[in-house]
Structure formats: C-alpha cells, structure tokens
Amino acid sequence: MNRYQLDARNLLCPMPVIRTQDRMAALQSGDILEVRCTDPGAMQDIPTWCRISGHEVLDSRIEDGDVVVTIRAGGPTGSK
Amino acid sequence: MTRARKAVALISGGLDSLLAARLMLDQGIHVEGLNFYTGFCVEGHTHAIRERRRDKPRRNNALWVAEQLGIRLHLIEVVEEYKAIVINPKHGYGANLNPCLDCKGFMVGKARAWMEANDFDFIITGEVLGQRPNSQRRDALPVVARESGAFDRLLRPLCAKLLAPTLPEREGWVDRDKLLALNGRNRKPQIALAESYGFHEYAQPAGGCCFLTDANYSNRLSDLWATRGNKHYEIDDIMLLKVGRHMRPAPNFKLIIGREEGENNYLGGYRRRFVHMTATSHNGPLVLIEGEPTDADVQLAARLTARFGQGRHADKVTIEVTDPHGGSRLLEVSPLPSNEIPSSWYL
Ligand code: SF4
Numbered sequence: 243m244n245r246y247q248l249d250a251r252n253l254l255c256p257m258p259v260i261r262t263q264d265r266m267a268a269l270q271s272g273d274i275l276e277v278r279c280t281d282p283g284a285m286q287d288i289p290t291w292c293r294i295s296g297h298e299v300l301d302s303r304i305e306d307g308d309v310v311v312t313i314r315a316g317g318p319t320g321s322k
Numbered sequence: 323m324t325r326a327r328k329a330v331a332l333i334s335g336g337l338d339s340l341l342a343a344r345l346m347l348d349q350g351i352h353v354e355g356l357n358f359y360t361g362f363c364v365e366g367h368t369h370a371i372r373e374r375r376r377d378k379p380r381r382n383n384a385l386w387v388a389e390q391l392g393i394r395l396h397l398i399e400v401v402e403e404y405k406a407i408v409i410n411p412k413h414g415y416g417a418n419l420n421p422c423l424d425c426k427g428f429m430v431g432k433a434r435a436w437m438e439a440n441d442f443d444f445i446i447t448g449e450v451l452g453q454r455p456n457s458q459r460r461d462a463l464p465v466v467a468r469e470s471g472a473f474d475r476l477l478r479p480l481c482a483k484l485l486a487p488t489l490p491e492r493e494g495w496v497d498r499d500k501l502l503a504l505n506g507r508n509r510k511p512q513i514a515l516a517e518s519y520g521f522h523e524y525a526q527p528a529g530g531c532c533f534l535t536d537a538n539y540s541n542r543l544s545d546l547w548a549t550r551g552n553k554h555y556e557i558d559d560i561m562l563l564k565v566g567r568h569m570r571p572a573p574n575f576k577l578i579i580g581r582e583e584g585e586n587n588y589l590g591g592y593r594r595r596f597v598h599m600t601a602t603s604h605n606g607p608l609v610l611i612e613g614e615p616t617d618a619d620v621q622l623a624a625r626l627t628a629r630f631g632q633g634r635h636a637d638k639v640t641i642e643v644t645d646p647h648g649g650s651r652l653l654e655v656s657p658l659p660s661n662e663i664p665s666s667w668y669l
Pocket residue numbers: 420421422423425426457530531532533534535
C-alpha cells in the first residue's frame with residue numbers, strides 16, 4: 243500500500259474530479275490518495291465519483307480553507 | 323450463453339440522457355457513461371456561480387445521474403480539441419455561438435473511439451427527434467452518425483422507433499419494441515417517464531447543456547474575438563466570461579466587475595495577471611481590467627469601480643489600482659453617474 247498526494251487547488255469543478263479519476267487509474271487496490279482542492283464543490287463531487295467508481299472515501303475535511311479528501315482505491319478502476 | 327452487450331452512453335447531466343441510459347439498463351445492457359468537459363459546460367460551475375445559487379444543491383449533475391443509474395461515469399477533458407469545433411464549425415452555429423451539430427459529431431466520435439478501445443458494442447445518446455432546432459432535425463441525425471464514424475452503432479433509445487433500425491436492434495441486442503418514439507419539443511413524456519422511474523431532482527437546463535446556447539455569453543465571446551482580431555481563446559478567457567459584469571467602454575480595454583463575494587474571490591485568483599482595482603474608502607467589488615488601458619482609461623475605470631460599490635452616492639471614493647506585479651497607487655475619484663454610462667458598454 244502506498245500513499246500519494248494530488249494538488250488540485252485553483253481548479254474549478256469538474257477538473258478536480260477529472261484529475262482525481264486520472265490519478266486513481268494508475269493506483270493499486272488499497273493505495274491511498276489525498277486530494278487537496280479549493281473549489282468547495284469538490285467536497286460533494288469527489289465522494290460521489292468515488293461511490294460510483296468503487297473507491298472508499300476515508301475522510302473529507304476543510305483544512306486551511308482547502309477541501310481535503312482522502313480516498314482508498316478499490317478494485318481495478320476499469321476502463322478509462 | 324451470449325455475453326451481455328455493452329453500451330457507452332453520453333451523459334450530459336440532463337433528463338434525456340438519464341432516461342436513454344435507463345431504458346438500456348432495463349433491457350439488461352451493461353451501460354457506462356461518458357461526460358465531456360469542454361470548458362463551456364454549465365457543469366463547470368465556478369464558486370461564483372454557486373455562490374449566487376446557494377439554495378440549489380452543489381452538485382455535478384452528470385455524477386448525480388450516474389449515481390441514480392448505478393453506472394460508472396468517465397469524465398473526459400477535451401478543452402484543447404474542442405477549440406476547433408467552436409472556432410470553425412463546419413455546419414455553422416445555432417441561434418447563438420453553439421455549434422451543436424459539429425459538437426455532437428465530435429462527442430459521438432470520441433465515444434466511438436472509447437467504445438472501440440474498451441470493447442463496447444454500441445453508443446447511446448438522449449437525442450429526441452425535432453427537439454432542438456438544428457442538431458436534432460431528421461436530416462441532422464444521420465450527419466452525426468456518419469461524421470462520428472459510429473454509423474449504425476449509434477442508437478437513440480428515446481426516438482429509435484422513428485428512425486431506421488440500428489445494428490443493436492437488428493442483431494436483437496435490444497428489443498426495438500421497448501424503445502420510444504418521442505418527437506418534438508413537448509417535454510411532458512420525458513417528465514412522466516422520469517416520474518414513473520422515481521427520478522425527481524433531475525436538472526432541467528433551460529437552453530442546452532452549455533453556455534454557448536446563452537445569448538449573453540455568446541455576445542461576450544463575440545466581443546472577445548472581435549477586439550482581439552482573431553477567434554482564439556484560452557480556458558481562462560472562457561471561464562472569465564462566465565463571471566461578473568462585463569463592460570467595454572472602448573475597444574482597447576474592458577472591465578470585469580465582481581457582483582458578489584463569491585465572484586470577487588474568484589476574480590481575485592487572477593490578480594497577478596491583470597491591472598485590478600477596488601475601493602479602499604468603501605466596500606465594493608474587485609474589478610479586473612483586461613486589455614491595454616491608457617491613464618485616462620484607468621481613471622474612467624476607477625470611476626466605474628466607485629459606481630458599483632457602496633460609495634456610489636459619495637462625493638469622493640478612494641480606489642486602489644494595482645498592476646499585475648503588485649505595484650499600487652491610490653486614486654481619489656467621483657463615482658460615474660449612471661446616466662453617463664451608455665448601455666452599449668454592457669456586454
Ligand atoms: S448545447 Fe453546447 S454542449 Fe450541447 S450540443 Fe450544443 S454546443 Fe454541444
């Protein structure tokens with residue numbers, strides 16, 4: 243299991259979700275990705291994307307004004 | 323046993339593509355969605371746009387639709403490739419700067435490539451015959467099928483019965499009898515169908531799926547092209563067209579004026595790229611100046627900035643003008659009276 247970080251600050255939705263999706267596609271099941279965003283919509287959109295894509299949201303919080311979502315990769319992300 | 327057939331669905335976030343995908347799921351087809359981000363999408367909502375609609379849930383409608391359907395959704399960014407469609411559409415524009423027919427051909431073409439790369443069998447869209455003036459005319463639908471290279475692997479479940487049978491129908495992958503024959507602009511059948519499936523909070527965009535169908539937005543984009551002397555744009559240009567009040571007093575500069583806190587915050591992200599100004603003696607908007615203003619233009623812009631803040635009735639308002647490198651100076655100005663602002667300045 244590896245931990246990774248993704249800086250999606252200063253991107254507007256849906257770009258933070260797209261960057262998250264593209265990054266997750268390269269991870270192994272069980273890997274953890276922490277995404278940091280400034281668009282408040284990411285607080286809702288990234289967890290929704292995780293639910294439909296079979297990934298688990300371990301935590302979502304506001305930290306220093308940023309939205310920070312921590313995700314554990316589920317099975318293979320499938321076709322991209 | 324034959325394998326389950328797979329369809330890739332174009333999911334805009336609106337009702338029609340939701341229903342089209344649902345009809346396929348009902349027939350036991352495996353469905354996954356594609357959603358394209360062009361930069362013009364209404365879905366590409368900014369903080370600003372969200373701030374003004376605080377009562378509405380902050381959600382991405384395409385993701386919401388996918389969750390309702392229980393399908394995967396693949397989001398694909400096409401900002402660069404899409405420029406050619408907007409700048410030079412082979413089939414021209416619709417009522418505004420919306421190149422719908424070229425856009426559909428492009429998106430279905432992308433879906434076709436995705437289908438081939440991922441071993442899917444066919445493509446579905448939520449198109450309804452005759453619903454949109456240009457891109458859903460009877461003679462336009464075959465153009466999309468042909469130019470995308472999808473040909474008869476493109477199925478429109480909502481109006482399929484009005485069209486020639488496609489490959490999935492002829493091969494018996496889907497039952498044509500269970501497809502629909504929707505036609506025209508009346509949305510009642512879709513609304514009734516949504517009710518019967520228990521879909522309630524679906525989005526109903528007024529014009530279409532993107533800002534290019536909006537007259538005001540198209541006017542701003544035309545102005546951008548006209549004053550630059552060419553039809554190019556960058557992603558930041560088209561994002562900024564969505565935000566604030568835009569005023570052009572002269573061809574060499576325009577003002578982008580935040581209308582509320584969310585917009586001011588958003589515009590603040592561009593401070594290092596534009597001359598910008600805000601009142602220090604009163605509350606008021608952040609204003610970006612785009613172009614090459616002269617000193618007299620900066621003076622006029624400062625008076626306009628004062629006009630749109632709480633000092634609009636004061637004799638004097640102090641405006642701080644900052645250049646992109648951070649150097650700033652203070653100007654004391656009288657707010658420009660509204661009767662001295664020609665309506666032609668508003669974009
Ligand atoms: S409304 Fe916009 S996104 Fe939809 S088909 Fe027309 S140009 Fe494309």
